[in-house]
Amino acid sequence: MSDQNNHQKDAGLILRVENLSKSFGGVKAVVSVSFDLYEGQLLGVIGPNGSGKTTLVNLITGFLKPDQGKIVYKGKEINGWAPYRIARIGIARTFQMIRPFAELPSFKNLIIPLYSPRVKALSGGKYGDLDAVAKDYLEEVGFERESAVTYKSAGSLPHGYLKRLELAKCLALRADLIILDELFSGLSIAELASIVPIIEKLISEGKTVIMIEHRLRELFRIADRVVVLNYGSVIAEGIPSEVMERPEVRKAYLGSE
Amino acid sequence: MWEVALIYGFINSVILALTALGFSLTFGISGVSNFAYGAMYIFAGFASWLLLNKLALPFFLSAAIAVILTAGLGAAMYRFVLLRVRGLVISEVIATFGVGLIILELFRYLGFSGFEYTLPVFSDGSLLIGNTYVDYQRIWIVGVGIVLAIGLYLFTHYTKIGLAFRGIAQDEHTALSLGINSDRIAGLSVAFGSGLAAIAAILILPRGTIAVNDGYDVLINAMAVCIIGGLGSSVGVVLASFLIGYAQIMTDILSGPHWKMIISLVAILVILVVKPSGLLGKQKELEERI
Numbered sequence: 001m002s003d004q005n006n007h008q009k010d011a012g013l014i015l016r017v018e019n020l021s022k023s024f025g026g027v028k029a030v031v032s033v034s035f036d037l038y039e040g041q042l043l044g045v046i047g048p049n050g051s052g053k054t055t056l057v058n059l060i061t062g063f064l065k066p067d068q069g070k071i072v073y074k075g076k077e078i079n080g081w082a083p084y085r086i087a088r089i090g091i092a093r094t095f096q097m098i099r100p101f102a103e104l105p106s107f108k109n110l111i112i113p114l115y116s117p118r119v120k121a122l123s124g125g126k127y128g129d130l131d132a133v134a135k136d137y138l139e140e141v142g143f144e145r146e147s148a149v150t151y152k153s154a155g156s157l158p159h160g161y162l163k164r165l166e167l168a169k170c171l172a173l174r175a176d177l178i179i180l181d182e183l184f185s186g187l188s189i190a191e192l193a194s195i196v197p198i199i200e201k202l203i204s205e206g207k208t209v210i211m212i213e214h215r216l217r218e219l220f221r222i223a224d225r226v227v228v229l230n231y232g233s234v235i236a237e238g239i240p241s242e243v244m245e246r247p248e249v250r251k252a253y254l255g256s257e
Numbered sequence: 258m259w260e261v262a263l264i265y266g267f268i269n270s271v272i273l274a275l276t277a278l279g280f281s282l283t284f285g286i287s288g289v290s291n292f293a294y295g296a297m298y299i300f301a302g303f304a305s306w307l308l309l310n311k312l313a314l315p316f317f318l319s320a321a322i323a324v325i326l327t328a329g330l331g332a333a334m335y336r337f338v339l340l341r342v343r344g345l346v347i348s349e350v351i352a353t354f355g356v357g358l359i360i361l362e363l364f365r366y367l368g369f370s371g372f373e374y375t376l377p378v379f380s381d382g383s384l385l386i387g388n389t390y391v392d393y394q395r396i397w398i399v400g401v402g403i404v405l406a407i408g409l410y411l412f413t414h415y416t417k418i419g420l421a422f423r424g425i426a427q428d429e430h431t432a433l434s435l436g437i438n439s440d441r442i443a444g445l446s447v448a449f450g451s452g453l454a455a456i457a458a459i460l461i462l463p464r465g466t467i468a469v470n471d472g473y474d475v476l477i478n479a480m481a482v483c484i485i486g487g488l489g490s491s492v493g494v495v496l497a498s499f500l501i502g503y504a505q506i507m508t509d510i511l512s513g514p515h516w517k518m519i520i521s522l523v524a525i526l527v528i529l530v531v532k533p534s535g536l537l538g539k540q541k542e543l544e545e546r547i
Contacts, residue, residue: 084438088436092434095430099431101423101432104424104427108420112435116437
């Protein structure tokens, strides 16, 4: 905690993204993006397809290196760090195309993050009964205790359970900042109704969440703030109900006609 | 004759599985084809020989040090050569093959050839099975081979590093996002594979002399077994070892030992034509090719 910023206005600041840019060849995927995120907030990142949302996630989590700009997490500059180091300081992410360890049983998928040095340090150097801990996390995201899905190989899980497993992995890593890339996509209304409270609970426990989403209605119900990207740039930022009223946002979403 | 074929076919199969185990493990975990694999095998043989004969260490100590040195050589190759080209398959193959060539040809250049280069057997004598004599070294090979296979299974299923191995084998990106340093784990997998080559060498080489050219044969056999079994499939490796193992012994008995090596090459060709991803392999790109 020694490197925490003293400025009053920075109290509770967990992530600061400053002038972040990334191009692929001639395509500018992310253009000078800046935003601040405070502890315990839920930030939505929205924008039309190809607006740079996933590139932004990949930059923050180290899967891509920025061309320009700074990413500061809890006072530490992390731009250019390897993904595993970023995971170890408490930033977890999910992937838009879900990527479980397909041949491992669901609960074993969680043993891998449970073995990470971060979790070991946070739990006082002891691992304990990891199978039981893994099952606790699965229960937290809605797997029934000792149910068949707990032991099934992750590759054979139904879509809804795969999404829950993604969430559980972030929990098992004991991340403070959780970045969910289109978690809601492909979920039924009923599945959404059961997964939204899990996210609300995370927030109430003090976690910070970034959600990349296309399902705006569901997102707006829980987001504190949204950032709107278009062609890689931030075109609007604010509380959800206001942002959607802005003409530039309507234009980006509905087209210029 | 059939009894001999049965027993020696079995032993030959275990030998093949033992030589292929490390190659398969490394590929299965990190996707790296270690073409220096045969060189690692020979390196372990000469390293052990040097420690035994030049430093006069006890045999088992020199063997243990040779295994560690070979694993270290694998780790160093990953760190200083492979890491730079990681992900470019053709570069990985060329780079590791180059390292293997340097090692093997360096031994040849330094004059490591002759009947004096041989490792001692673990214990003298032989066992009569039915009407067939089997020397103790071959019994050792079969015993250690089986123990090693079971040990590897337990290792990959019940230890922390083993689980990390399986994690990066199944999805490297997810593993990274959960805090696994995949470069380090991949390096470990190359070191482990090289160490397994060394164990195979220590067990198998006492049957003859340590010859530089065997390095190339070991690589071909390991590749044959892995390609036929399906790259990355450990059950496939065992299955293919028994197929080729018995095929080699039958060829040996029916048409003479010099045809033995051809079998592996023909088997590779046949399987590549008939089922390109191997008996139990899952190479989606190959199966779904249009």
